[in-house]
Amino acid sequence: MAEDFFDDMDEDSCGSAADGDVDADEYDMLTKVTDTSAAQARKGKDIQGIPWERLNITRESYRLTRLEQYKNYENIPSSGETVDKEYKQIEKSGNYYEFFHNTRSVKPTILHFQLRNLVWTTSKHDVYLMSNYSVMHWSSLSCNLSEVLNFAGHVAPTEKHPGSLLEGFTQTQISTLAVKDNFMVAGGFQGELAFKHLDRKGITFCTRTTYDDNAITNAIEIYDSLSGGINFMASNNDCSMREYDTERFQLLNHFQFPWPVNHTSISPDRRLITVVGDHLDALLVDSQNGKTVATAVGHRDYSFASAWHPDGRVFATGNQDKTCRVWDIRNLAMPVATLKGNLGAVRSIRFSSDGQFMIVAEPADFVHVYNAKSNYTERQEMDFFGEISGVSVSPDDECLYIGIWDRTYASLLQYNKRHSYGYLDSYL
Numbered sequence: 001m002a003e004d005f006f007d008d009m010d011e012d013s014c015g016s017a018a019d020g021d022v023d024a025d026e027y028d029m030l031t032k033v034t035d036t037s038a039a040q041a042r043k044g045k046d047i048q049g050i051p052w053e054r055l056n057i058t059r060e061s062y063r064l065t066r067l068e069q070y071k072n073y074e075n076i077p078s079s080g081e082t083v084d085k086e087y088k089q090i091e092k093s094g095n096y097y098e099f100f101h102n103t104r105s106v107k108p109t110i111l112h113f114q115l116r117n118l119v120w121t122t123s124k125h126d127v128y129l130m131s132n133y134s135v136m137h138w139s140s141l142s143c144n145l146s147e148v149l150n151f152a153g154h155v156a157p158t159e160k161h162p163g164s165l166l167e168g169f170t171q172t173q174i175s176t177l178a179v180k181d182n183f184m185v186a187g188g189f190q191g192e193l194a195f196k197h198l199d200r201k202g203i204t205f206c207t208r209t210t211y212d213d214n215a216i217t218n219a220i221e222i223y224d225s226l227s228g229g230i231n232f233m234a235s236n237n238d239c240s241m242r243e244y245d246t247e248r249f250q251l252l253n254h255f256q257f258p259w260p261v262n263h264t265s266i267s268p269d270r271r272l273i274t275v276v277g278d279h280l281d282a283l284l285v286d287s288q289n290g291k292t293v294a295t296a297v298g299h300r301d302y303s304f305a306s307a308w309h310p311d312g313r314v315f316a317t318g319n320q321d322k323t324c325r326v327w328d329i330r331n332l333a334m335p336v337a338t339l340k341g342n343l344g345a346v347r348s349i350r351f352s353s354d355g356q357f358m359i360v361a362e363p364a365d366f367v368h369v370y371n372a373k374s375n376y377t378e379r380q381e382m383d384f385f386g387e388i389s390g391v392s393v394s395p396d397d398e399c400l401y402i403g404i405w406d407r408t409y410a411s412l413l414q415y416n417k418r419h420s421y422g423y424l425d426s427y428l
Contacts, residue, residue, distance in 0.1 A: 036102040047099050048384055048409050066365065066385070072322060072344035073113065073363075075278070079301035079321040080344070087323065087340045094380040096357060096369050097400050097415035105145055106138050106412035107131050108389035108403030111189070112175050114262075114304055116347040116361065117219060119390025119403040119412075120179035127401050127412065128179040129390065135177065135186060140399075140414060148184070149196060149203070158202035161249045165206050169194070177390075178220035178232065183246060185232050187217025193234055195246065205249040212238040218277075218304075219263040226270045233273075235261040241275065241290075255290030257283070262304045268312040272329070276303035282317045284329065296327050298335055307349040307358070309372065316358060318346025324360045326376055337376040342366045348390060352397040359400065361391040367402055384413065 034049060041047050052059050072080045108129050110118060118130040125141040133152035138145050149155070156168025173189040184196045191212070195205040209217070219235040230246040233253075237260040243253040259278040266273050266287060275283040282296040282303060296317065305318030314336065316326045324346045325335040341362045350359040351372070358376070360368045364387045371378040382402070389403035400415040 035104050038098070038100050041099050047102050047413065048386075048404070048411065049102065049104070050385070050409065062385075063383070067342065070343045070364065072320070074301055074320055076280075076301040076321075079319075082300055083321045083323055083340060087338055089340045089342070090370070090377060090379045092379055092381050094369065094371055094378040096371070096380050096418060097382075098418050099413070100399075100416040101140070101414045103138065103140075103143075103412045103414070104410075105143075106136070106403075107410040108405050108412060109410070110387060110389045110405050111173055112216070113363070114345075114347070115175050115218060116363065116388055116390055118174075118177050119392050119401055120177065121392045121394045121399065121401050122179055122181060124394040124396055124399040127392070128177070128184065129403050129412070130174055130177055133171070133174070135174075135184065138412060148198070149186070149194075151186070151188075151194075155194065155203055155206070157204060157206050158200075159204050161205050163207055163251070164249065165208060168203070168206055175217050176219050178222050180222040181230075183222050183230060183232075185220045185222060185234075187220050187234055189216050191215030191217060191236060191238070193217065193220075193244075195232075195249065207249075209234060209236055209242055210238045210240070214238055214260070218261065221265055223266055223270070233264055233266070235264045235275075235277075237261075239277075241273070253287075253290065255285065262302065263306050265306045265308055265315070267308050267315070268310055274306040274308065274315050274317070276306050276317055276319075278302045282306065282327075284332075294329065294332055296325070296332050296335070298325055298338070299323070301345075305346055305349045307351050309351050309358075310353065310355040314372075316349050316351075316360075318349050318360065320345040322346070322362075324349060324358075326358070337370075339368070339370060339376060339379075341368070347388065350391060350393050352393055353395055354397055357393075357397070359391055359393055361388050361402070364388055367391055367400075369400075382413075382415065385409065 120128045127138040134150045135148040137148050151172040154170045157164050174186050176187045178185050182198045186194045191209040214237045216237045222232040225231040233243040239257050241255045241264050262277040273285050283292050284294040299319040301320035303319045308315045318324045322341045324339045326337040344363045348361045358370045367382040369380040370376045386404040386406040389405045391402050393400050398417050402413040404411050
């Protein structure tokens with residue numbers, strides 16, 4: 001019965017687990033699970049509230065089954081198997097963030113199995129995420145969940161800007177999201193972009209980046225520009241990256257590439273952009289003219305994640321070959337580190353603002369926190385069950401949030417940074 005239940009959890013459909021092989025009593029028992037606190041977890045409660053004692057399988061047994069049976073999606077056949085033979089995983093040795101709370105009232109969702117940038121934090125208490133057609137805000141301080149924007153119906157801009165699509169959109173499927181400070185940008189399956197000031201009602205600006213058939217918005221990044229304003233860039237399946245300002249909402253740059261662009265990230269000095277997509281290599285391009293200045297070679301499949309270390313010299317790429325590779329722009333002949341995951345592709349990467357940690361999320365079940373100061377030789381592993389809709393670390397690095405999407409255990413996991421207060425012990 002438990003295996004049937006968890007098989008049902010793993011399906012990509014959005015139906016109810018009650019529609020599968022789980023009987024009504026068991027489904028009722030499973031879905032009535034409440035939130036889990038750190039105190040409860042320390043006493044032995046599963047962090048997701050899964051009642052293993054009432055299922056005919058242990059957590060350890062199901063973990064082994066999951067590792068054996070999970071199928072990593074690959075565009076290049078056997079890319080993951082090749083990596084498994086060549087690289088060993090870094091041993092677990094760190095403990096940087098500890099479980100704090102699992103919020104069951106928050107229901108993160110995903111609409112595209114390869115795109116998982118749907119959870120963002122703007123402070124250690126404020127989290128934004130996609131839940132079906134809605135952008136939701138969760139406050140861990142007040143434990144209040146509220147709707148920010150609903151894309152199920154008709155949305156249209158409340159302000160007039162040149163190039164804005166005044167008629168707006170109807171029933172927009174959101175593929176990717178970005179939130180920074182007081183700005184939010186959502187991207188859709190048909191190339192839609194919607195910009196919102198979080199402290200104003202309605203949408204400020206919306207546009208269609210392209211009307212190509214293959215128009216999905218794969219990633220968005222919001223960042224401070226060299227001129228002191230706020231810009232954002234969108235990566236699309238039409239082989240393009242587009243940059244906009246948030247003052248006049250004008251298209252500043254439109255760079256085209258030979259293959260669909262799955263993710264872009266800009267360096268701290270705003271001079272270089274990492275570009276990854278449906279190709280084995282990662283590109284470093286000039287942010288002013290879009291010309292390729294360097295290439296990082298080594299991945300075995302297509303990449304869907306990238307991020308820059310705050311020092312501006314190091315960047316990381318995440319690939320469907322199940323690795324995150326860390327590169328130094330001063331020597332791209334080989335990566336600084338090749339970090340192998342457990343189950344599948346690296347779908348998102350985040351660096352802490354102080355540069356000490358790199359957070360790497362697989363498509364399901366595992367998030368890894370690497371210690372950059374140890375040259376990525378120390379790793380903490382966060383272990384749970386369910387597809388990951390997104391992972392985000394707060395600007396002050398104090399909180400790490402993970403969105404879990406599945407048909408029974410959808411929730412938001414919160415981990416808090418561990419602190420050593422040894423200096424206080426000297427007074428005792």
